[in-house]
Amino acid sequence: MYQSVKARIYPSDAQAEKLSQFFGCARWWWNRALNETTTTYAETGKGLSREGLNALLPALKKEFPWLGECHSQVLQSVTLNLSKSFINFFEKRTKFPNFKSKHGKQSLQYPQGTKFVDNLIYLPKLGWIKINLHRPLDGEVKTVTISKNPSGQYFAAILTQQEGEYPTPSSEGNAIGIDLGITDFAITSTGSKYPNPRHIKKHEQNLKRKQRKLSRKVKGSNSRNRARKLVAKVHQKISNSRQDFLHKLSHKLVNENQVIVVEDLAVKNMVKNHCLAKAISDCGWSSFVGMLNYKCERSGKILVKVERFFPSSKTCSNCYHRVSSLPLDVRHWTCSSCGKHHDRDVNAAQNLKAEGLRLLALGTSATAGGGNVRPSRGRKTSVRLSPLKSEAPPSVVSA
Numbered sequence: 001m002y003q004s005v006k007a008r009i010y011p012s013d014a015q016a017e018k019l020s021q022f023f024g025c026a027r028w029w030w031n032r033a034l035n036e037t038t039t040t041y042a043e044t045g046k047g048l049s050r051e052g053l054n055a056l057l058p059a060l061k062k063e064f065p066w067l068g069e070c071h072s073q074v075l076q077s078v079t080l081n082l083s084k085s086f087i088n089f090f091e092k093r094t095k096f097p098n099f100k101s102k103h104g105k106q107s108l109q110y111p112q113g114t115k116f117v118d119n120l121i122y123l124p125k126l127g128w129i130k131i132n133l134h135r136p137l138d139g140e141v142k143t144v145t146i147s148k149n150p151s152g153q154y155f156a157a158i159l160t161q162q163e164g165e166y167p168t169p170s171s172e173g174n175a176i177g178i179d180l181g182i183t184d185f186a187i188t189s190t191g192s193k194y195p196n197p198r199h200i201k202k203h204e205q206n207l208k209r210k211q212r213k214l215s216r217k218v219k220g221s222n223s224r225n226r227a228r229k230l231v232a233k234v235h236q237k238i239s240n241s242r243q244d245f246l247h248k249l250s251h252k253l254v255n256e257n258q259v260i261v262v263e264d265l266a267v268k269n270m271v272k273n274h275c276l277a278k279a280i281s282d283c284g285w286s287s288f289v290g291m292l293n294y295k296c297e298r299s300g301k302i303l304v305k306v307e308r309f310f311p312s313s314k315t316c317s318n319c320y321h322r323v324s325s326l327p328l329d330v331r332h333w334t335c336s337s338c339g340k341h342h343d344r345d346v347n348a349a350q351n352l353k354a355e356g357l358r359l360l361a362l363g364t365s366a367t368a369g370g371g372n373v374r375p376s377r378g379r380k381t382s383v384r385l386s387p388l389k390s391e392a393p394p395s396v397v398s399a
Contacts, residue, residue: 002161020106027101050079107145116137166297166298175260178253185249185283194249210230250288255299262292267280289305
């Protein structure tokens with residue numbers, strides 16, 4: 001099994017200058033390889049393979065001597081990642097690969113040749129660099145990815161391979177349903193509510209002030225570059241606080257439960273609502289579900305995703321009576337069939353839990369009409385086999 005650890009590194013000024021050069025070499029080769037592939041495909045109808053792209057490197061190093069100063073395996077890793085990007089595109093998991101810019105995040109990858117001693121990491125053609133490892137590395141180091149964020153911080157993402165497999169998932173234990181929202185970030189089927197920290201709102205005034213100063217700087221000047229880094233640091237602080245909240249909450253929920261049921265939300269479509277787009281993006285629902293997914297996998301627990309068309313809010317969790325409509329401003333409602341009073345979010349979480357346990361027992365994914373409403377794209381959900389009608393078929397009476 002694989003595990004990744006991300007740690008901050010502190011290169012010297014000379015090493016930072018070399019890293020900047022290596023970032024440029026990796027970025028240049030990505031753009032050149034992408035252009036060569038698209039051009040060849042337009043002319044011949046066939047693209048260039050990974051081996052075909054690597055065969056171009058010796059001639060390019062003679063034409064551009066500065067390209068040879070970068071570690072050769074770094075450039076070969078760029079070719080490998082580009083090939084994977086095309087595979088993911090043709091399998092409809094990602095968009096078509098884009099050209100990379102020198103502005104923003106920069107990265108490169110070392111497939112081998114790295115060493116670790118105490119709080120130091122050795123990178124080929126760079127030497128020993130101080131690293132802040134917050135946990136020991138278990139297993140064999142496969143790759144080390146060096147990155148630089150817009151605020152000027154350097155990080156090393158270390159991928160290790162450990163012996164053994166993940167624990168076999170088991171459904172024996174506590175089960176919980178989670179409804180994600182904006183006012184309260186997460187509402188569980190037990191009635192617990194976790195308020196939304198609203199990370200952007202806390203830093204909004206500070207971000208607004210620094211962005212106003214940045215807009216007044218002359219493009220290309222050193223003062224503008226310094227102001228840009230100040231803005232990037234505020235964004236980095238917002239991102240760090242969001243990631244910290246999501247990690248702590250997902251860790252708590254996975255530790256306390258064996259089966260976790262969430263709704264498969266279409267966040268990309270939800271942010272098209274301009275009134276709620278900022279608040280939805282600030283929540284980080286997709287990142288939260290992704291954290292639940294890999295943490296459940298590592299712990300031998302089960303994450304069930306219920307289809308987005310399941311009417312969790314409009315269905316009574318007591319008698320399963322479904323109301324015709326339930327506007328978003330209605331946060332509490334009373335069932336007209338059994339008379340039970342519901343909190344909208346807690347009721348939705350309870351319905352998600354019941355539906356998730358039903359899907360887990362059946363080993364199938366039910367949708368609004370018993371089949372796939374829309375063609376499936378991208379990676380499959382956690383529990384999705386063959387569609388099954390949620391209602392029993394009508395009995396046939398013989399004449």
